Amino acid sequence: MFLTLRAEFEDALADALTEAGYPATDLGIEQPPVDRDAVLASNVAFRLASQVGEPPAAVAEEIAAAFPLADCSYVGRVETAGPYLNAHPSERYFAETLLAAGDPDYGRRPDRETSVVVEHTSANPTGPVHVGRARNPIIGDAVARVLAYAGYEVDRHYYVNDAGRQMAVFTWAYETFDEAELPEPERDKPDYELVRYYRRGTTFLEEGPEEAVEAAEAEIQSLMQGLEEGEQAAYDRVAAVADSVLEGMRQTLGRLPAEFDEFVRETRFMRDGSTDELAAQLEDTEYAVYQNDAWQLDFDEWGIDKNLVFLRSDGTSLYTTRDIAHHEWKFETYDRAVTVLGEDHKLQADQLRATLDLLGRDVDRLENVVYSYVTLPEGGMSTREGTGVDLDDLLDEAVSRAREEVETRLDDRTRGELTDADVERIARQVGIGAVRFDIVAKQPTKAITFEWERAxxxxxxxxxxxxxxxxxxxGIIEQAESEPAPEAADPAALTSEATRELLSTLARFPAVVETAAETLRPHKVATYARECADAFNRFYRERRVLEADGEVYAARLALVLAARRTLANALDAVGVAAPESM
RNA sequence: GGGCGUGUGGCCUAGCGGACAGGGCGAGAGGUUCCUAACCUCUCGAUCGCGGGUUCGAAUCCCGCCACGCCCGCCA
Structure with a gap:
């Protein structure tokens, strides 16, 4: 409803400006401060005043006088406040908001008939997911959800780097070391079991006897060569390790929840020949240079002074080469591609974009969401070194603290009994929701230092x-004597400031979804969810619902339903569960 | 050294050209005969990193500087 009102206000204001003899450019529309009950405002008068040489307030008055209120159905009143022009909503605006927000799909935007692939997480399958990486699946899944709410057809991809040296080392280690010489796994899960081989292997390569290390390196090299040449046996060996670890990681990510439509393997673009084809194509471009026996791309034209080697001197491809082939595939399959990546991959992402640009692709279809890693007070987290907090441990701790909370509140409950299964479910929804919300509510570019208490x-x-x-x-709806009936409710019965403010807040939800999707910033939805809860809690404290009568009762009950839908969907849009009781 | 990002009360954070910079944590004072107090109300607390500039107007834009993070591999 807010979106419609804004469009109406824009049109009417433009008309008013023309009518008053002013140019209708730059309407200066903004949201008024919270203590004003206007829904929208304009500050055009400032600019026009300096052009015309009149005081801003006088200009504002002039525009207000010319404002075609009769043509408006959602703007009910326009007032000046000094130089500002404030738009107040009509009763119809409130009535339609009440109706719209009661819908279970409130906030969902119409289908845009545009497909978008959101690639996120894509961590090398070397071991359990730790908190340092946890921002990626949480932000990625929230981005995907917000886009889906905004009307896009969304696929979620995890790009599996199964062709790199890391996986070759891991495979070699898995085939070489005996489980008997490894420590007990921290959990009975494949990622925890297998990471022991990986850690053992990397330690051996760093500290082992020189000859043995050389022999190991030769074996790792031959494995990588096998992958490059498309040997089935090489793929199978690596896949045996990668798939197991990935399965463990998938289970952990599923707890968030972060689920994927497809795990896209890097080796796929080697096996289908697209990487070789791409490399040949790149060699023919005017930006290709052959230096030090290796094929490279020169990105001076894109302001990147670092060349990208796309073929090694031995003729083999690199990670980025395969990733370019991967993105060519994305471009063929989807209308848009969004990638959630850590700040350390920015240069590579810029080079990837430049390469697609020089190949003539429309790079506006490719967007990145960049985040900084979560670090510990003492530094970064590493799977290889085994430093860091496992995401499983964080989630377990969150759930267990939430369970304690639920249990201490059990005696004070006035509504319904909870079974043990309810308690467990609520603990999970609340505990995991808290972790997830804490991350999704922050701008991804800000650094986070992990601290238990804060998380x-x-x-x-x-x-x-x-x-x-x-x-x-x-709870209110459950205990009400009748079902909420938004179509029969009259918002005129909602007179208090708290009720009106709540309704105004609810009205903004679709606009918030739209902006969050456009800018790929799901934290805007989280911030909004908080504002909604604020507005609802204030209303809850000031106005009784179940004790009201007649029109007032019906209107308040409808308002509660509207708030419930909005809160549930705002939480859902960022991937946080909305328990009906807690 | 170059590139990118971040810097908002003791701590965390929103705002990113417009109405006195919003919240939360913390500290203090209130609030439940009444729909769950994981709540609400009030008080305390801010040179919006520093210095210039643009503008009627700057936390927000531009320039310089400082601090922190990340990157600058024929690794991924």
Missing amino acids: LDFEAQSAPYVQYAHARAC
């Missing part, structure tokens, strides 16, 4: 805060 705060501004507001709304 597991269940109070204000957290997921549980929003979830709690949702559960309250559910």
Whole structure:
């Protein structure tokens, strides 16, 4: 509803400006501060005043007088406040918001008939997912969800780097070392079991006797060569390791939840010949240079002073070469491609983009979401070195703390009994939701230092805060004597500031989804969910629903339903569960 | 050295050209005969890293500097 109102205000304001004899460019539309009950405002008067040489407030008055209010159905009133022009909503705006927000699909935008692939996580399958990497699946999944809400057809991909040296080392280590000489696995899961070989192998290569290391290196080299030449046996050996580890990682990521439509293997683009084809194509471009026996691309024209080697002197391809072939495939298959990647991959991403550009692809279809890693107070996390906090441990701890919370509240409950299974489910929704929300609510480019207490705060501004507001709304509806009936409710019965403010907040949800999707910033939805919970909690404290009568009761109950839907969908759009009771 | 990113009360964070910079944590004071107090209300606390500039107007844009992070491999 807000989107419609904004469009209406823009048109009417443009008309008013023309009518008053001003140019209708740059309408200066903004959101007024929270303490104003206007929904939209314009600051055009500032600019026009300096052009015309009149005081801004006088110009604002002039525009207000010319404002075609009669043509508007959602803008009910326009007022000046000094130099500002404030638009107040009509009763119809509130009525339609109440109706729209009661829909289970509230916030979902119409189908755009545009497919987009969101690639995220794509961590090398070397071991358990640790918290340092956890931002990627959480942001990635939220980006995918927000895009889906905004009307895109979304596929989620995990790109598996199964062709690199790391995986060759891992495979060699797995085939070489005996389980008997390894420590006990930290968990009974394939990723935890296998990472022991990987750690053992890398340690051996660093510290082992020179001759043995050389022999190992030869074996690793031959494995990589096998992959490059398309030997089935080589693929099978690597896949045996990669698939097992990946399965363990998939289980952990599924807890967030972060699920994938497809695990796209790097080796796929070697086996189908597309990497070789691409390399040949690149050699023929005017940006290709042959230096030091290796084929490279020169990106001066793109302002990148670092050449990209796309064929080694031995003629083999590199990770980035394969990734370019991978992206050519994405471009053929999807309308848009979004990649969520760590800040350390930025240069590579810029080179990838430049390469696609020089190949004549429309690189506007490719967008990146870049995030910084989560670090520990003492430094970064590493799978190879085994430093860091495993995501499984963080989630377990979050769930267990949430369970304690639920259990201490059990005695104070006034509504319904909870079974043990309910308690467990709620603990999981709340605990994992808290971790997830904490990450998704922050701008990805900001660095995060991991601290248990901060990651597991269940109070204000957290997921549980929003979830709690949702559960309250559910509680009211559950105990109401009649079903909420938005179509029969009259918002005129909603008179208090708190009710009006809540309704105004709910009205903005579709616009928030739109902006978040456009800018690929799911944290905007998280911020909004918090604002919704704030508005609902204030309403909850000030106005009783179940004790009201007649029109007021019906209107408030409809408002509660609207808030419930909005809160549930805002949480869903960032991938946080919305329990009906907690 | 070059490139990219970040710098907002003690701590975390929103805002990224417009109305006195919003929240939360923390500290303090209140609030439940009433729909779940994981809540609400009030108080305390900010040279928006520093210095210039553009503008009627700058946390927001430009330039310089400082601090921190990341990258600058025929690794991934």
